[in-house]
Amino acid sequence: MNGNMLAARAYPEEKAFRMEEIDHPEIGHGEVLVKVGAAGVSPGVLNHWQWGMMKLLPATLSPEIAGTVEEVGAGVIDYQTGDRVRVHANLTCRRCEFCLSDRELLCRQCSLIGFMVFGPDAMPLYERYHDGGLAEYVRVPAWLLDPLPEEIPFDVGSKIHHLAVASRSLKLADLAPGSTVVVTAATGAMGAATAKLAGLFGVARVIAVGRSRERLAGVEALAPDLVETLTTEDLPENWAEDGLLTKAIRDLVPEGPDAVIDYLPAGPGTWQAVSSMRPGGSAVIVGGNQAPPTLPALAIMVNSWSVVGNRSCTRSDALELINLLRARRLKVDDLITHRFPLHAANTAMEVVRDRTEPTWMVVAKP
Numbered sequence: 001m002n003g004n005m006l007a008a009r010a011y012p013e014e015k016a017f018r019m020e021e022i023d024h025p026e027i028g029h030g031e032v033l034v035k036v037g038a039a040g041v042s043p044g045v046l047n048h049w050q051w052g053m054m055k056l057l058p059a060t061l062s063p064e065i066a067g068t069v070e071e072v073g074a075g076v077i078d079y080q081t082g083d084r085v086r087v088h089a090n091l092t093c094r095r096c097e098f099c100l101s102d103r104e105l106l107c108r109q110c111s112l113i114g115f116m117v118f119g120p121d122a123m124p125l126y127e128r129y130h131d132g133g134l135a136e137y138v139r140v141p142a143w144l145l146d147p148l149p150e151e152i153p154f155d156v157g158s159k160i161h162h163l164a165v166a167s168r169s170l171k172l173a174d175l176a177p178g179s180t181v182v183v184t185a186a187t188g189a190m191g192a193a194t195a196k197l198a199g200l201f202g203v204a205r206v207i208a209v210g211r212s213r214e215r216l217a218g219v220e221a222l223a224p225d226l227v228e229t230l231t232t233e234d235l236p237e238n239w240a241e242d243g244l245l246t247k248a249i250r251d252l253v254p255e256g257p258d259a260v261i262d263y264l265p266a267g268p269g270t271w272q273a274v275s276s277m278r279p280g281g282s283a284v285i286v287g288g289n290q291a292p293p294t295l296p297a298l299a300i301m302v303n304s305w306s307v308v309g310n311r312s313c314t315r316s317d318a319l320e321l322i323n324l325l326r327a328r329r330l331k332v333d334d335l336i337t338h339r340f341p342l343h344a345a346n347t348a349m350e351v352v353r354d355r356t357e358p359t360w361m362v363v364a365k366p
């Protein structure tokens with residue numbers, strides 16, 4: 001395919017996308033050109049760029065892509081022009097012990113299309129496919145496409161990656177039916193997705209912890225039978241220094257929650273929430289908080305707590321979500337708060353960054 005296409009391009013040390021006309025990607029053997037139907041705009045990707053952590057710039061960002069097959073390269077037998085697809089963005093070797101045991105994120109070659117490099121051997125795969133979904137077209141290897149059923153619109157299809165991170169986090173919490181789960185940073189997109197999915201994992205109570213009472217009310221409305229809210233604004237001013245979040249959680253759940261799913265990027269809330277767990281509880285660390293632990297290793301030992309990390313999702317998580325969405329066991333339209341045309345990608349970025357209005361999932365549509 002020849003000619004130009006519109007793309008939102010990220011340049012080093014710049015704060016806004018350049019909307020550029022660039023060449024269509026040329027596809028080779030085993031590759032597919034996808035006409036983007038929707039692409040996610042999420043804070044993690046934008047921060048990675050603005051904090052100077054992108055390996056190859058300029059680039060087209062966004063690992064969250066759904067659309068239709070425009071053109072297939074030689075050797076592609078599973079897809080044809082017009083097929084609806086989502087892109088699973090995890091570039092990996094597909095043959096190491098991690099790839100073969102549903103832990104592909106730990107692969108030495110792991111990177112995400114339109115986003116970040118995880119493994120030390122991510123090049124040259126990432127070099128070939130680092131351009132993501134904020135464009136009219138994207139080139140991907142055919143093995144990363146999942147068929148997208150008619151029942152799932154492109155905007156929801158593009159957000160399956162994010163939903164799958166929430167689903168993996170809930171799986172890692174290893175919950176028994178009837179469990180109580182604390183979700184921190186609950187008013188963000190991941191927290192809201194976790195509240196939405198929790199019922200499918202047998203969770204009976206979600207304690208959604210956040211700063212703003214008004215925003216927490218929005219999360220409660222997503223699953224009113226399940227979600228109770230805990231607002232740090234309502235705690236005494238010394239809560240951060242004196243461990244009062246632990247006490248506030250215990251006031252709501254005297255025996256302690258079965259798990260904490262932590263999305264906090266900073267601050268004392270992570271370890272205060274973990275400290276509230278009942279013996280045998282599981283903490284799933286997803287937010288990447290750099291604050292050092294404030295609880296002794298002894299507490300983890302005595303309480304037999306599990307503390308596990310999760311940095312994204314795997315293919316199996318995404319495929320399960322496609323099945324749940326197709327069967328209408330899960331409806332997530334209310335999680336998508338904003339839809340922008342691709343040419344307004346900078347406005348989309350401002351909404352994600354500033355969050356001056358309730359903002360969960362944001363998509364751009366060429």
Ligand SMILES: [Zn+2]
Pocket residue numbers: 092093094095096097098099104107108109
């Ligand atoms: Zn591998």
